Amino acid sequence: MRNKLFLLTALVLGIVACRHTATEPGPRAYQLDIPSGLPEMPVPADNPLTEEGVALGRKLFYDPILSGNQTMSCASCHKQEFAFTDGGKAFSFGIDGKLGTRNAMPLFNLGYQRGFFWDGGAADIESQVVGPIQNPVEMHADLAIVLGRLNAHSEYPTLFEKAFGTRTISSVLLMKAIAQFERTIVSGNSKWDKYLRGEATLTDAESRGRIVYEDEDKGDCTHCHSIGSTFSDFEYRNNGLDSVSADAGRALITFLATDSGKFKTPSLRNIALTAPYMHDGRFQTLEECVEHYNSGLQHARNLDPSLRNKVKNRLSTQQKSDLVAFLHTLTDYELISNPKFAKP
Amino acid sequence: MLRKLLLTACAGAFLISSCKKSDSNPSPGSIQFSISNEVDGQPIQMGPLNFQNAKGNDYSVSMLKYYLSNFSLLTADGTEVPVNSSYYLIDASLPASESFSIADVPAGAYTKLRFHLGVDSLHNHSGTQSGALDPVHGMIWNWNTGYIFFKHEGSYKDSLGNVTPLAFHYGSDRGYVQVELPLSNLNIDGNTRKITLGFNLNGLYANPIPIDFNLDNNRTSGNRDDVFWEMTMRSNFPGAFQIIKTE
CATH class of the missing domain: 1.10.760.10 (Cytochrome c-like domain)
Known part of the structure; x- marks a missing residue:
């Protein structure tokens, strides 16, 4: 009798144990969908995506x-x-x-x-x-x-x-x-990304704008907004908005005078959707932003080296509008329509 | 047979362990800390304008909170013995926060107590921490991942006699302050000692650089205009603490 009871108990325990593992699978790993053109995303080990x-x-x-x-x-x-x-x-x-x-x-x-x-x-x-x-x-x-x-x-x-x-x-x-x-x-699914994948073609203006973007004597955007990937190095820079910045910027964090008026380089992806521009929203349009780098740079003491000694008014009207046309190719309409990111 | 063997083994183990205990190696002890928040010896009562600083400003306390961390003890020859790497959030309105116990203090004769006001840089740049460092305690900055090391909020009577809000929020890596206090021979050998540590708010506002609330009354670490105040606080913190008694 005792043996039988023991067997029964063991059996019940076994079933319970099985059930236990079957009903509590724990959170399921979330598969990040990284489009081609963007690197693997680092995720902290103590907070994996589920x-x-x-x-x-x-x-x-x-x-x-x-x-x-x-x-x-x-x-x-x-x-x-x-x-x-x-x-x-x-x-x-x-x-x-x-x-x-x-x-x-x-x-x-x-x-x-x-x-x-x-x-x-x-x-x-x-x-x-x-x-x-x-x-x-x-x-x-x-x-x-x-x-x-x-x-x-x-x-x-x-x-x-x-x-x-x-x-x-x-x-x-x-x-x-x-x-x-x-x-x-x-x-990472803008027209630019699709163009790189052979799924879209750039207009003439967009193609010319891309050349202006990379031309060191013209747009020269790539020092901070390297073309492709995240379109930013995410470094802190003074981009010559003011000779003396009203907002201390990065210096508020580091307490270094040399960081005064420095702000994080924003990504240029989706830039046509995120007006107004700069940390204080001073520019309403992309045209104003381009004009700032073309003719409006102020000589702050810690102005970023890549913006020093820039020839004023080096961009023609055509080049400016081409550059803006290129920036518009960085808009990712899937980002703004993806139901996965919308209100649940 | 098995039982006998087991019994013998137990007895043997017991003997060995008791032998160890009876040799002359001193054993670790513990220290109970009691923090006495005060203004020149008066206990801090929250609310009324009961206090007066060295500059003659009448003031009150509605909140007094600060972090103490990284306690160590020093022997006469200057050897530092770390005793604890915990963080303690002292809140003058919560008596439970004003006493804590540190166990496993290595045996020895100590002549100095060392600790820090604030949170060291290794732990000052992550918000995902728990215990005393949990962001829920309202001691983190909003714009900068890091801790407010010290908060005094209340009011003061300005030079025109108006009761005006007073708010000091202090804390940054450069504001992490070491405090070192002499101990009159604290011997630890398997015992529990008690240290009453005093924090005098008026000391903080007086030595070595007096703070006048008419000039400094709403100050925050990190604000460009508040740098001088921050440096003053840093130099004044060590003198605001004292050992009241050791038992």
């Missing part, structure tokens, strides 16, 4: 629960149709109606970047997440209150359990989830 984590991050990205008075989400200032910028605004309003001091940055190909915000103040995507949530001129929330709301929510504890194996929502997991979603926003 289907459940990405889906959770996307829900959080669009959820106003993260702001102080629950009226604004990340997407309020990072709108998909404008390559995740704030649609024509130089500065964005926060929940209290206060204006920020810098232009909302586009969100795509973030996994290739090293520092976040215009001055690189945020060390990684995860750490960046809590900045806007707490900033008084942005979402102005107390993180402890936000975590309280999430932990008391009818869905979030279950979603965090699926993504991270725990129902207890911490700031670290909140940061990880949103960072996972943000890493999946990849842009």
Whole structure:
């Protein structure tokens, strides 16, 4: 009898064990779709992309629960149709109606970047997440209150359990989830990319513009916005907007006077969608940006070496419009229409 | 038979371990820290304009929070013995945060206590940390991945007699401050010692460079205009701490 009982128990235990592994597969790996022309994206070992984590991050990205008075989400200032910028605004309003001091940055190909915000103040995507949530001129929330709301929510504890194996929502997991979603926003299907793959042809103006872009005596854009890949080196540079910058830029982070007025080189991908331009949104059009580099460079003491001694007015009217035509080929319409990045 | 063998083995093991204990090697102990936040000996009461700094400014405290980290002890010959690499967020409104215990302090006779105000650069540039460094404690910057090492918020009476907000937010790699305090022979040998560590807010605002709230009242590390204030705070922090007693 005892032996029989023992066998039975073992059998039951065996079944339970099998069931256990069958019903809890854990989060599934998310396959990043990197278009040809972009490199492999580095993903931190302690925050691998998972289907459940990405889906959770996307829900959080669009959820106003993260702001102080629950009226604004990340997407309020990072709108998909404008390559995740704030649609024509130089500065964005926060929940209290206060204006920020810098232009909302586009969100795509973030996994290739090293520092976040215009001055690189945020060390990684995860750490960046809590900045806007707490900033008084942005979402102005107390993180402890936000975590309280999430932990008391009818869905979030279950979603965090699926993504991270725990129902207890911490700031670290909140940061990880949103960072996972943000890493999946990849842009590499512009007309330019399709042209390289033999799927599209450039117009004459676009082809001429590409030559101006690379010509060292003309556009000379490639020192900072190397052609192809991410269209930026993501370094910090003073691009001669002002002889003395009102915004200390990178120097706010490094405390080095030599970094004064330096800002992160933005990607030129989707640039036609992200007006206005520069850290303070001072230029409304791409034509104004091109004109700045053609004739408007100011001699800041730490003006970037590649912008020193530039011949003024070296671009003809034709060359300027060709250059702008080329910049328009960098727009990725799949980025702004992809339902994977839209509000769930 | 098996039982006998086991028993013998146990007894043997016991003997060996007890032998070890009875030899003359001193064993590690622990230190209980009690932090006394005060203004010239008065305990900090949150709210009223009860305090006056060296410059004669009346002021109050509605929030006082700061990080202490990387504790070590020094022997008479200057050898540094690290005792703990934890981070402690001291909050003058939370008594539980004002006492903590450090275990496994190596045995020895110590003459100095060393610790730091703030978070070292190795841990100052990631937001994805937990415990005392969890961003939930409201001690991280919004625009820069890193920690606010010290916060004093409250109000002061300005030169016209108006009660005006006071807010000091301090913290950056260059503002990580080492504090070293003399100990009157702290002997650790398997025992628990208690150190009462005092933090005097008025010391911070007086020595060696006095801070006048009429000039400095809303200061933040990282702001270009606040650099002088930041350097003043850095030079004043070490003198604001003292060992009140060792038991």
